[in-house]
Amino acid sequence: MTDVADTTRTDPIRTASIGDEAWEAPRLLTAVPGPRARAHVLRDQAVTSPSLPRAYPLAPARGRGSVIEDLDGNRFLDFSAGIAVNSTGHAHPAVVAAIQAQAADLLHYSASDFYLPIYAETCERLAATAPFDGPARVYLGNSGAEVVEASIKLARHATGRQHIVAFLGGFHGRTYGAVTLTASKAKYHAGFGPLLPGVHHAPFGRVADLAWFDEVLFDRLVPADEVAAIIVEPIQGEGGYVVPEPGFLAGLRRICDEHGILLIADEVQSGAGRSGRMWAIEHEGIEPDILLTAKGIASGMPLGGMIARAPIMEAWHAGAHGSTYGGNPVACAAALATLDLLEDGLIANAAVQGDRALTALAHLPDAYPGVVRDIRGRGLMVGIELDTPERAAAVELGCFERGLLVLGAGKTCVRLSPPLVVTSEQVDTAAAILEDAIATAARR
Ligand SMILES: Cc1ncc(COP(=O)(O)O)c(C=O)c1O
Incomplete structure (x- = not known):
C-alpha cells in the first residue's frame, strides 16, 4: 500500500x-x-x-x-x-485492504442515530473537496438517486420555495423525485405519473438557451422567487456525455444569484476525478451551493454524498432527513481509500x-x-x-x-x-x- x-x-x-x-x-x-x-x-x-x-x-x-x-x-x-x-x-489493493480491515472491525452502525467516527471522517474529507468558499457540511446516502432526493428536500426546506428546474437530456436517477428531474428518455416516465409537482425542464448547453429562464419560465410559468433550485450535470452523462458551451454554467450561477435560487451540481457521474479535476464544475470556475456525488467516490461500494454550503444545510432540523445505511462504515472505508488514490x-x-x-x-x-x-x-x-x-x-x-x-x-x-x-x-x-x-x- x-x-x-x-x-x-x-x-x-x-x-x-x-x-x-x-x-x-x-x-x-x-x-x-x-x-x-x-x-x-x-x-x-x-x-x-x-x-x-x-x-x-x-x-x-x-x-x-x-x-x-x-x-x-x-x-x-x-x-x-x-x-x-x-x-x-x-x-x-488499497481499497480491498481498507474494506477488509473495516469489515473485520464494524460492518454496520447507523450514523442517523449515533456518532459513527468513520462517517464524520468521510464527511470531513468530502467537505475539504467542496468547490466553493466557506464551510461545508455533508450528508451521506447510499446512491446517486438518494442524494438527489436529499438535495430536493434540502433546497425546498432551506429556501421555503417549491419549484425545481432541471434540464432536457439530464439524468438524475429513478426514484420518484429523481426520475421527475430526469429528462433524457421518455421511457423513464412512461406509466409512472403523476410525478413530483413543481419540476420544470430547461434546454441544456448553449449560452443562448439561458434566455429560456426569463422568456419562458419566469415570464409564463412561475415567478423566480418561487424557484428553490436549478439542478444541473456539469457534463451530462446518461444524456450522451454533453459538455455545455463555456459560459453556460456561469450563466446559471448568475441567474441563481439574481433570484436567490440554489445551484445544485449533480456530479454523480462527472465527479470524483473522472473529468480530470475532482469536480467537473471546477473546469468552469463556477461555485455550486450543493454538490452531489456517488459513482466513483467509494470505488463501487454504495455511497452517495451531498456536500452543501454549511448555512444551507444548517437550515434543516434533526429528523428532517436520514438513512439507516447511508454512510455505512465499509462504504466509508472504501471512500477514504479512494480519496487518497484520487488525490495521489x-x-x-x-x-x-x-x-x-x-x-x-x-x-x-x-x-x-x-x-x-x-x-x-x-x-x-x-x-x-x-x-x-x-x-x-x-x-x-x-x-x-x-x-x-x-x-x-x-x-x-x-x-x-x-x-x-x-x-x-x-x-x-x-x-x-x-x-x-x-x-x-x-x-x-
Ligand atoms: C448524473 C447522475 N445522477 C444521478 C444518478 C443516479 O444514480 P444511482 O443510479 O446511483 O441512483 C446517475 C446514474 O446514472 C447519474 O448519472
Missing part, C-alpha cells in the same frame, strides 16, 4: 498500471457470450426484474484494474467501469488519458463521414456520437464481441468511462478496437 502512495506522487501513469499488470486484455477464449454466460443469462432472465435495461450479455465474474473476466474466463478491457463507477479499477495521482491520470483518448479518436468523423458525427468529452468521459440509434447499438455490441466494454448514452452516443487507473497502452488498444467496430458498423 505504501508503494502505491509513493509512486503515485511522482508518476500517475505508473500508478495507473497497479492492479492490472498480470491481466492482459482483450483475451477471448470463446465467442462471446460463451456457454457459461449464455446459460447464466437464461437463469437471470427467469427471475430478475425485466425493468433492468441490460446492454449486452456480459456476465462479469471478477476484475483487476481496467480488466473484467467473465464466467467463461474471457477478459475484456473495461471502458464502462460498471457505469462509470469503478474509479480506482477493479480490486485495487488518479485525477491527474484521468486528465492525461482522457486527452490521449480524444486525440486517438479525433480523426473518426473525417474517416467515417456521416457515420461518426462527433467526438467529445472531458477527461475520462468520452462520447462518440453516431448517426442512428441502430449504429450506436451495433458499435456497442461490436466492441463487446471484440473484448472491449463500452456503453451507450443518449440516443446515438457511445460513451467511454474507464477506471481512472487506465494506462496509455489500454487507451490505444481501446481506440483501435472501437475504430474496428465502427468500420464494421459503417458498412451495414
